[in-house]
Amino acid sequence: MRVIKDVQTMFKLVSLFSGCGGMDLGFHQYGYNIVFANDIDNDAVKTYRKNLGDIVQKDIKEIHEDEIPDCDVLTAGFPCQPFSSAGNRKGVADERGTLFHECIRIIKKKKPQAVVFENVRGILSIKNDDGNKLIHSIERMMDDVGYYVEYKLVKASDYGVPQNRYRVLIVGLRKDLNKRFVFPKPIKSDKLTLRHTLNNLKPDIPNSEHWKLSPQSQEIVPYIKEGGSWKDIPYDKLPERMKKIRDNIKKYKSPNFYRRYSWDEICGTITAAATPENCGILHPTEDRRYTVREIARIQSFPDDFVFEAGSIAGMYKIIGNAVPPRLAYAIAGQISEILEGKVNVEEEFAEQLAIL
Known part of the structure; x- marks a missing residue:
């Protein structure tokens, strides 16, 4: 894993809800010194320790502020399920929604x-019980503890990630610094297609296994052409539930099940569930899911980052939940340059990101 800068001269990072380390890897690659990381998930923690080092496996509600070192930057991928448009959208009514307050507790102490x-795009639309948008509540709480906040729905492929993945990034800078965060400009690249991303995969590379399809999927996936979807499957081969949807496709808002991206497309969002029905997890020309290593590449993890979990489904889950390291790298660089008072930072990012 390439480190661009000397970690002895860079900022100290505290990472909460660290997952398997996608966000942390991007910051590490830019040269940040990770002084504390935390997650509760067994598979995520096992992989993090394998690749990045120490991590505290503990419920954040049980971590006292004094257990956490002082830091320059704090990151937190607090649980996104309650805010997801694909989930139940309970939002703050869900207990996991209150975990954001644990982040505020620690920020208030560590400053x-x-x-x-980082969160899913649904966080922009979900409302609290009082009718106010959750994102505005987050802004208000951050303002109360002394931070200017900027947020944006970003597309990972704008920052060198070979995946059209949309996520919300919320960045706060401490008010006494008299600085405001400006998101880096998109970086153009013609090397983000699946053809470019999955080339030169050696058979002995770690994590080359794939999660086998269900019997139902094994039967219908061969009908889907490269670049196609469930619409390629003959009607008489469809499961009964899908026949009902096909019969009244406008009523169901024209879903695009079993998407199979072509070699010359950028892959869609890799999800934690890795279900071929609901995400583009199918290989362009082979009738299978992507291997663990292939989805790791689509998420911009380097080949020397090795995933370990209790099951292969667990590996797909932690990769799907991760922040793409290249996206994290771009944000880490922008924060560093702003805090150091440098200008014209976008050009430097484009050059540095190209060598990752």
Whole structure:
């Protein structure tokens, strides 16, 4: 894993809800010194330790502020399920929604120069019980503890990630610094297609196994052409539930099940569930899911980052939940340059990101 800068001269990072380390890897690659990381998931923790080092496996509600070192930057990918448009959207009514307050508790005590939150796009639309938008509540709470906040729905492929993955990034800078965060400009690249991303995969590379399809999927997937979807499957071969949807497709808002991206397309969002029905997890020309290593590449993890979990489904889950390291790298660089008072940072990012 390439480190661009000397970690002895860079900022200290505290990472909460660290997952398997996608966000942390991007910051590490830019040269940040990770002084504390935390997650509760067994598979995520096992992989993090394998690749990045120490991590505290503990419920954040049980971590006292004094257990956490001082830091310059704090990141937190607090649980996104309650805010997901694909989930139950309970939002703050869900107990997991209150975990954001644990982040505020720690930020208030540690007072880092910068804070980065990552979440799904649904966080922009979900409302609290009082009818106010959750994102505005987050802004208000961050303002109350002394931070100017900027947030944006970003597309990972704008920052060198070979995946059209949309996520909300919320970045706060401490008010006494008299600085505001500006998101880096998109970086153009013609090397993000599946053809480019999955080339030169050696058979002995770690994590080359794939999660076998269900019997139902094994039967219908061969009918789907490269670049196609469930619409390629003959009607008489469809499961009964899908026949009902096909019969009244407008009523069901024209879903695009079993999407199989072509070699010359950028892959869609890799999800934690890795279900071929609901995400583009199918290989362009082979009748199978992507291997663990293939989806790791689509998420921009380097080949020397090895995933370990209790099951292969667990590996797909932690990769799907991760922040793409290249996206994290771009944000880490922008924060660093802003805190250091440098200008014209976008050109430097484009050059540095190209060599990752």
